[in-house]
Amino acid sequence: MKTINKIILISLMLLVTGVVIVSCSSTKDKYTAVTDVEDEFKIEKSxxxxxxxxxxxxxxxxxxxxxxxxxxxxxxxxxxxxxxxxxxxxxxxxxxxxxxx
Structure with a gap:
């Protein structure tokens, strides 16, 4: 019974770690996209x-x-x-x- 609990716990930890990694990388892409849009509309000085x-x-x-x-x-x-x-x-x-x- 303890072995099954350890397997479930490890599986949950891996799942949470995967979700955190995916959410962090997608957040970075969102900020990069916003920066690209801001650069596109930036008015250049003469x-x-x-x-x-x-x-x-x-x-x-x-x-x-x-x-x-x-x-x-x-x-x-x-x-x-x-x-x-x-x-x-x-x-x-x-x-x-x-x-x-």
Missing amino acids: GAQLWGETCNRCHLAPSPADYNDTDWETISLHMRVRANLTEKESSKILEFLKSAN
């Missing part, structure tokens, strides 16, 4: 917006006319590291600065 917000955080942003295209390329590489910008953000800012000078 180079001008990024330039205004990012550069003015630490110093007065220089006018785009202050430097030529070659200078802006060098400055953007330096500031990408200093301001912790992504490549995409840095490229947008550089494109804006080149187009505005």
